[in-house]
Amino acid sequence: MLLAGFALSTWLYLGSPTDDTVWGSAQLALPLYWTVALLNRTYSVQSLIAPEFGVQRASSALLLASLLVLLALFLARSSLNLSRFGYGLGCFAALFLMIWARYNLEPLVRSWVGARAINLLVIDDGGPPVDLTKCHRVDARALGLPPQLDDPHGLDRLAKLIGPMDRVIVTCPPERRRLWAMVLKGGHMRGEIVDTEVIDLGILGTSRSEGVGTLVVAAGPLGLRSRLLKRGFDLAITLPLLLVLAGPMLLVALAIRLEDGGPALFRQRRVGRNNRFFDIYKFRTMKVAQTDQAGARSASRDDDRVTRIGHWLRRTSIDELPQLLNVVKGEMSLVGPRPHALASQAGDKLFWEVDDRYWQRHALKPGMSGLAQVRGFRGETREESDLSQRLQADLEYQAGWTLWRDVVIILRTLQVVVHERAY
Structure with missing residues (x-):
């Protein structure tokens, strides 16, 4: 060509x-x-x-x-x-x-x-089922092929079977894994043994160092370069934004004080990166005597706890602006999974009781906005599915982070600052 x-x-x-x-x-x-x-x-x-x-x-x-x-x-x-x-x-x-x-x-x-462009062989020796399509399959027991290291003739028959293959997957009971491993190591192809814990534990790989073998189950969603890039991006936007918004934020604080004499800021303990607690800042939107420090009850439409100015602040998302201070302190990012209060519930369950993956969302700093929010998953969590949708979006964001994606989410956030579910 x-x-x-x-x-x-x-x-x-x-x-x-x-x-x-x-x-x-x-x-x-x-x-x-x-x-x-x-x-x-x-x-x-x-x-x-x-x-x-x-x-x-x-x-x-x-x-x-x-x-x-x-x-x-x-x-x-x-x-x-x-x-x-x-x-x-x-x-x-x-x-x-x-x-x-x-x-x-x-x-x-x-x-x-074919769809894989390689020769894939699945050897079934009585282990967990392997549901793969477009591959060669053999039943080791039916063919009399379970490996015996003291049987050269049997190993020769196995070698003829796996010789033309690019990849061989063996499913067998735990007690025979070592035997199959020894056989596969003698071949020139990629050899693998099925282990259900790879899925159950979410294993990413293995590591051997100083005589210790480990299963790698977490590597952090962002490397050092990406973390520095994300932090620099946060500060480059947040610091100038605070200078511009300092005057309007002082006026909002003054309006809150004048309405009922209570404090302008509301602090609440939330779960942040690495599952550590931090205090999030918001403009107070509820009556002083009815603020919910634990977050057991989500705010709802026409909530009688919300003040007059509080309704407007929530409707326009202005109550979230003090979180820019959390960003400067390094406790939050402009974009990330939204931090939740400890007593938050979906239906009649605590958030972490709905899905075991809930704690995985805290591998990144929490954000003022996130992928879930720009997709419309915000407001009350009346049903368990309300949390599941947000959790799925958060994990998707973690798995595919790029700086450009942060930029897009920020731009889309500006379009949904005023939202029908912002109460």
Whole structure:
């Protein structure tokens, strides 16, 4: 496709498919493209089964190869009479043909290699059921193949079975795992043994250090670089915002004091990052005698505990502005899972009694807004499903954090500051 693209463009532009002003650079680009493509996984198994991945890798390989050609010609001070427009047109045509070929060959490739593009064998030796499609399956007991390390002939039969495979999964009772592990280690393929605790414990991987083997069940959703990036982003927005809003916030505080003489700020203990407690700041919106420090009762529409100015503050979400101080202190972030009070309930259950995954949402700092809130999951939690929807969104946010996603959530938050469920 690369050579065809250059030949086609040269023929259209210069009248000859092998004009020297372009064709020489095309011949130089080909080995450079191959080199880059082999290094960046353009010709990988994933490229076979995911055309979008293959197109992205092929495009980046072609771009880099094209730039390397220009750099090589410049450094060598080549006397080659290069047609810059013809060369650019050739690169564009080659890219177009590569993308066209990969997308159009995808159905044919799938018919040849299947959905996985690897040979997968599942060996059933009496372990937990394995529900995988489009794979080879054998019953080790029916074929008389349970491994015996003192039986070379039996191991030879197993070797013939697993030899053509790229990946072998064995499901067996715990007492036979070591035997199967020894057999699989003698093969050249990827060998795996089913363990139900991988799912039950949410195991991410394994680790061996100083003679100690461990199961990795948590690695933190963000690395150091991402945490620094997120913190810097928070401060870059929060500090200027506090300067701008300082005057309006003082006026709101004064209005709250004038209404009933009580304190302007309300502090409540919430669960933050790493499941540690912190005190969240809000403008007080309820009558002093009826503030709910534990958060056992969610505010509802026409709640008799809410003051007159409190209704307006809640309706416009202005009561949340003091949390900018929590962000500056490092207890919260602009975007993250919303922090909950200890006694919060969904239906007649405490939040953590509804779903065991509840505590996982605290791997990140809580946020002033979050993915759940911009999706409309806010307000009362009358049913258990009200919490489940928010929890799912929070875990989705943790698993796919990017700075751009934070920007999008902040912009979408501005659209739902006034919300029908903001009471």
